[in-house]
Amino acid sequence: MTARTWYYNLALSGGVAVAYGASMAFSLSLTREGAGIATIWLAGGILAAGFLLLPRRWGLATATACFTVQFAYNLLVGNPLAAAATFPALTIGEAAAAAWLARKVCGETMRLTSMSRVARLLLLVVAPATALTAILAADVFTLYGRSFNTVLSGWFYGHALGMAIMLPASLMVVRPDMVRDFRRTPFEQICLYGLVAAMSFVSVLPIRFPMPLLLFPLMALLAFRLGPRGAAVGAMIMAVVLSSLVVSLPSPPGGATWSLAERTRSFQFLIAINFFTSLATAMVIADQKRMKRLWARRTRIARAAQARAMAAGQAKTEFLATMSHEIRTPMSSIVGFTEVLLKREDLPEPARRQLALIDRAGASLLTVVNDILDFSKVEAGEVELSPAPINPRNVAQDAMAIVAEAARRKGLDLQLGFIGPVEAPVMLDDLRVRQILLNLLSNAIKFTDHGRVRLDLQAIEEPDGVLLRFRVTDTGPGVPSEQAARLFKRFSQGDSSVSRTHGGTGLGLAICRGLTELMGGKIGVESKPGAGATFWFEIPARRAAGPVREAASPEAAAPLAARVLLVDDHPMNRELGATVLSLLGCEVILAENGEEAVAAAQTSGCDLILMDVHMPRMDGLEATRAIRALGGVCAAVPIIAMSADVMPEMEAACLRAGMNAAVGKPIQIQALHDVLTRWLGEPGGVAAA
Template sequence: MRHHLAQHEQRRQNTLLLSLAVAIVASFAFSDFLTRTPLGIATFWPANALLAVGLMVLNPPRRIALVGVSIVFHLMIDFLVGDHVGKALLYTSVDILQAFAVWLVAKRFWGGTPRVRTMRQLALLAALAVPITFASALICASFLALGYGMPFLDSLWEWFMCGALGMAVVLPAVLVLIDAEHRRSFHRSLIERITLLASVALLTVACFHPEGIGTPFMIYPLAMLASFRLGARGAAQVSLIVACVAVPFMVQGTQSAFQLEWGAADETRLIQVFVTLLFGTSLAAGLALAQQERLKRLLLRREQLTRAARGRAMAATEAKTEFLATMSHEIRTPLNSVLGFAQLLAARNDLPPDARRQVNLIDSAGGALLTVVNDILDFSRVEAGQVELALQPTSAATLLRDTAAIMAPEARAKGLILNVEVIDPIEALHDLDEVRLRQVLLNLLNNAVKFTEAGRIDTRLIVEPGDHEDRLRFEIADTGAGIAVDRQTLLFQRFSQVDSSASRTYGGAGLGLAISRALVELMGGKIGVDSVPGRGSCFWIEVAAPVAEPLAVTEQRAPVAPSAARILLVDDHPMNREIGVALLVLAGCKVDIAENGQQAVDAAAVGEYDMILMDIHMPLMDGLAATRAIRALPSPASKVPIIAMSADALPQQVERCYAAGMVDHIAKPIQREVLYAKVERWLTAPTRID
């Protein structure tokens, strides 16, 4: 690769050397043969600017070669036009020194090859070159006056004007032409470029020919058109064409193109000013358009990079989601057996005390592992921005009571009093994400039970009506050890615990409260804690929610007592079926089983079930397809509440369950209290099937 780049650079340098050498030799002949005034000084001298460009862009060996070519052909052409040896040496020396001075000064200011891409850079280049041109004119005019008796002021003025015109027009024009950035802009067809440039040349001939139309300002519109169509390179080419055509006609012609009764010297100055103004105007337009083109390309490039980065981010997010879904399912499935059989063993009355203690330890350790797994998965989803709120009409009071009911057995096992208080003067439904709010409340209640050894836990809901939204404040107060003020700021940080020492009493990943804060903030609410060491803690949540209209009830079923319920349990895993049946039988339910979705549809069609507990991943027909098939059955079979009971616990997976026609979701591993609470809720409450 490096060798290829080196070869490319060598070819580029050789091309530049050859092009500049030919241009310099041609400019010597053009200026000396076609534009010399009666004083023997050219009207337009681009050679110095071309040599300065060569010094800027060529490497040292090629610079030496270009300087050598310039010296040899400068002297040769000076002799051909009749200059004495002294004049030829003077002209050649001054011109070479001028080119070197411009190169060194530009190198000092730019630190390398100058770039002409803005009007500021164009003005800076002219400001650097013009004083050097004046200094060289002063030196040359002094020698001509002292050595050859030529008029000092006339020589000074003519030398300065011819050099300044070359530096002001040719130097920036050539830098624009060789700049790769300008070559990438304004790609036009070859026919259009040739047509525009040829039109400018013909119009210039028509305007400046002694027998022409004599209105050179007609060139301006065409020059501006070329600038708009071809950019800065077009403006540079137009200016060089006009200068190379107009100057010889003005010097050699017998009629003023401007139709003025001026002398030859005045007409020469006028054409020099005209070419300079034309160049400045057209190049300014070309540079402005080129800058817009660069910005457009930059924006397009950034848009492409942003699109590519967004695509990579979306792919990474999808891969992460898929990974989370797979890991969640694979971890929860074996945990379901561990916790399920541990709960079944704990419910037996024939266990010896030491075996019961060991089973309880298994259940406790499994529950702790499940909490860590849930926290890690939830936190990953929050960090990835994959959590979206699903607002629906919700009774905040019922939500709090149901959540407390889930935690009540644990609280009773520790001898704690769990109290629920609701202060709700309007008793209305609110637009809330029931699942996410329950998750936060469960986390706070779980912590309260976990960190309270004796006393009570008070849960409270306070609803304050507002004009547009009501303020809902949930409070979970305990009589635990309390939290020191300096440790309270750590509570809602990820992987942070009040006691992070190696000898701490309680375990955990330190993610629960961080997840809770993220979810509450996603709801537009606030979460905090008030605590006094030794007197307990009060965690609170405040959310604003509008009053919601209740959903239409299409059919109501008579409440069924759990002990008399007929339930269809659908699961392809034998251990999961055994655990589910055992837990439901303990609650007094009558249970039938199905091993796949097709069996579930067949059983639902002929049986009269009060509820169906449906797994998702099954052979022949999965749980989602089975649910849709059951919903398509004739009533009343189609109205049976179907609850997902699956290790698919990610929000988008749960949402698919609701979309298929299920009314609720129980995540595996099955927790007995959660299972009983869900079953009781959908058996004893009026059921809505949309």
């Protein structure tokens, strides 16, 4: 036991003993003046609370001290030795019985935070303990010539009322949580308690008005301002005042002739009703305040969790942006120079085959990076659809053409089928639809070793548009039912064992689901093990009013005769960019940083600027703003961001700085040709619709 605990127990036991002695003297003095009837016995509740709050050894010591005090008092007032010892034994036994029952009924903590707990304490603890002691006391009192019934009723009413007030009041006084929401200034507490004492005194005056009724609103005010503890202390003050006056009143209010027992019962009833109504009111108010505090705490926790989630999301975004930049920068050289070398005619066949393997490996790595970034965008709700008039048939044919080479290498038969008006133009984001199709078709080819892969497109006319249903069917191993349910979850794969033969991030189908739901559709799978699988998705589309947007064919396009300013701080990226632009027929002007870019833009007369974003001295955003501020031709020249940071935040920052579009690294000849064709064909740098 620590010194602090020892001093606490000493102070508590001393306080209990002193309070017991004072309340005992008060009650016994009333008993002497009240023809042997104890108007109210407060000491039992105080000692019972001491038994509950103190360790067993300290409780026994306190009980011994209380017995000694009461025994000595009885001897001083002239009681016989046997009676002087019997009555302390009865009252202390009553308190011990109440404490034992309280632990059995209400548990060790004794947290009186609701009226149901208080009711259990009163009905299952106070009532049985005081009733049993009343019976024993009535038997003893008959030895001294007292009436059994009078003693029984007087003892039970006085002791039960006193313990009903003092036991919960004492437990509430030592609980700091009972006053947490009812802290008031000492001045206000003194005024309220003094008002209760004064009104209790006035209520017994022989006035022809039911003054005791005024105690009810006063006790309600006490409950609102001071809570359960205030209600208990107020009832205790009322009990002391009324008990003191009941034995000295010459006659009750109204002039009626009441016996002492009748007056005692009436005031006991008044005290009990006031106590329990005010305590019930205080408990309800305390519960409301506790619920508000809990709600406020949960709100703070939710806000803190939201802040942490936002911080985590921001950290994730920054991490993905950094990793994207760091991975794409070297990949730009790997993929770009591989494409350039594959276009050479003087390569020996073994070298061409090895370069093709490098190209496939780079494409696979790029797919992994793109999957992670795409999933991050879908999960964060940052994907924005760009609907335009498209021909669904053309989208399906384009997707099949892209995967045709992969299917040919595996010896698979590609089939394409159409049902319904698939050539009618509709409003859709063709890039996102094609992304879903390519993911499903690539998976089907990857997991099918022999047989066929078939794509079916069905257009279903509806009153408000067209429902497009795509089905990709393969003759692969199929998907077990227990795995099908988790295929569309993030980082989930049909085969996650160490012996799996196919790689992947497990994000492709999750991205497909996110994009499909974003377009208002749904996606699913139908499969039986060993019988292939059918992945399907359907999306609603509005009918298009305008013409279908046709994509330019790079193979058919003439070489680009344009002066392009290429700005990049990385020497390898500048060499690669210059090589690719030369292959496309462009005259290239090089700049290593933003300052050189601003100077070159003033003097070179370039037709288009490819601007890296992350550069020392002056970054691409600042350089773009400086070029736009030059005015004239520089204010209208198309500026295309070319960066390994392809996060939505960076793309938005590029547009705000004055750039026209953004293209991500690694540089791919086809993608770069498309961008140049689009913007060089639009003088003034007006973005294409």
